[in-house]
Amino acid sequence: MRNAPRWARWIVPLALLLVWLGIGGTLGPYAGKLREVATNDQAAFLPRSAESTKVLEARKAFEGAQSVPAVVVWTSNGARVTVGQQEAATRALGDLAGRPGITAPPSPAVVSGDGLAVQAVVPLAPDLGEELPAVLEEVRQAAQRVPGTSVGIAGPAATQADLSDAFAGIDGLLVGVALGAVLLILLLVYRSVLLPLVIIISAVFALGLACAVVYALAARGAVRVDGQVQGILSILVIGASTDYALLVAARFREELAVRGDRADAALAAVRRSAGAVTASAATVALGLLALLASDLTNNRALGPVGAIGIVCAVLSSLTFLPAVLVLLGRTAYWPAVPGPADAAAEGHRVWRRVAGLIDRSPRRVWVSTSVLLVVLAGFSPALSSKGVPLDEIFVNDAPSVGAQQTLARHFPGGSGNPAVVIANADRAAEVRAAAESTDGVAAVVPVTAGGGRPGAGAPLVVDGRVRLDATLDAAADSDDAKGTVQRLRERVHAVPGADALVGGYTAQQFDTQQTSARDRTVIVPVVLGIILLILIALLRSVLVPVLLVATVALNFLATLGVSALVFENLLGFSGTDASVPLYGFVFLVALGVDYNIFLMSRVREETLTLGTREGVLRGLVTTGGVITSAGVVLAATFAALMVIPLAFLVQIAFIVAFGVLLDTLVVRSLLVPALIIDIGPRAWWPSALARPGTGAGPRTASEARAG
Structure with missing residues (x-):
């Protein structure tokens, strides 16, 4: 661009800057609008082809107006529940019938076997959205009219409210x-x-551009978004944009010190960093x-949404950032303004020392780091990864969790989360017996015709099918409950x-666990293959890409090992969500x-x-x-996910944050450079760089020994 007219050297960066200012001004607000098109539908977290997912769809026909149950549990203050308290509980919730958000009359109150607690179910509308907390509070206030008791609300509706919070x-x-x-990190x-x-x-x-694109696609049903995907999208775009911007900015500083002309430096920086x-x-x-x-x-859902975010991060880093750097020049780095002396600099002294350590004993370095990993x-x-x-x-004490624990202490462990059996009506008796x-x-x-709820009366028949609710002895989230579901399926099948099907919360957890294991066996090889092909195309070599993929995979396993120790011994997690290993x-x-x-792209250069x-x-x-x-x-960007008090996001945050640091400080800084130096030019096989004499004249002594 040195021979271009002065106006031409400024018009392109100015135009790019105006375009991005327009994008930021018009599309930026969409970063806060994704919740409008987000859905936290339970089916979004379930396998598409699993038996429990089919049951989830089939059970809707038995619920009349579709509902989400809120399980109210009363505990007596140190004494057995009286008949008067039981009747008061039934009356208190009965007064809620017909109120907005409540789809059917609440069930009668039932006393626990130990006589110390009472429970009843209030069916709520599934689409309450932001009104759900207010409706639950109305239920709570009504339940608190029972004298001499403490009240908690468990069940899917209460969990959904805590998730929304x-x-x-x-x-x-x-x-x-x-x-x-x-x-803060960049300033320091x-x-x-x-x-x-x-x-x-x-x-x-x-991020604004990515959210706008995702919003438009989600509004048309082309992609789906939930709170989890939304949070990961934000972190992914911010982290990736910063990474790419840092690489471009560092290359611009380097080229500016050599060339002096900001436009030429920006063009060279983009050209030399765009490939990487x-x-x-x-x-x-x-x-x-x-x-x-x-x-x-x-x-x-995360796949295309995340890919859109990455594309937007690349566009911003390779267009907006260079345009601003051209306009600002050396001022962008003020007060540490680069000058001609920086062109001769050989890097920071810390990295010169690291390079010296590797150069003196490459084999010792890569062997010792490999053993550690x-x-x-x-x-x-x-x-x-059997599930949380x-x-x-929830990382903190969510109200629904405490209520569920109270329910489990006084009623069968699966109370509030029964296994749901759907079967042909003419075989209902045999299925129930099984x-x-x-x-x-x-x-x-x-489930009977009276409001679509379990109780006395003839079973409700819909399209020749009936629904049976099976309460399990074990807690719905336990391994024992999952074993019971497996036995239950064998019996009714x-x-x-x-033509019986078994679903419900426990079945969903079991099916998700099985599907996640299947997904890992399919997706992990695909991802490794994709990365290997990209590295081969970029580095024009086979051996180096294979080594890089192997080191990154080893880093992942090492991170999982550390995570297993930290989760159990420091954070108190007894397990991870079934999809955490795959996401990680x-x-x-x-x-x-x-x-x-x-x-390695710079090393090859x-x-x-x-x-x-x-x-x-x-x-x-x-x-x-x-x-x-x-x-x-x-x-640090992924660690920010820890501000959302959900175990899944905290676990993902730790795995990615720790793994990235381990990769950056050990694998990339020590293991990979030492391994390549020890192997020598043969690492570039089968490219021309693997042949003797390639590069700057004669090979060095260490390369000759390696060859």
């Missing part, structure tokens, strides 16, 4: 904490005033799209002509390989002129600071 911080708190953490690391602000604005514009940025983005986007192979609707990976089988118990879903004879089933009650793999492997892409050994050392020194900063920023 937990996700309430996604629009503001989560994004604010993430952006604040990124800004770069000691610059303008550059961190420019990078933050770049991330905000990318787009390859990195492709690994993440395609890795996320691999989730489309999942049978879990929620996993499938293998030892940590040895603990990974201890990470249980109900009392651990269910009642199943070990672990406390009681089986048919064996009834000739019944996709995010950590796809994002973790970014730093190896940033490093330097190797073309310096040879393998000097190319690795030069690449490590020049990229060490920016990649480490990017890793710390990404870790």
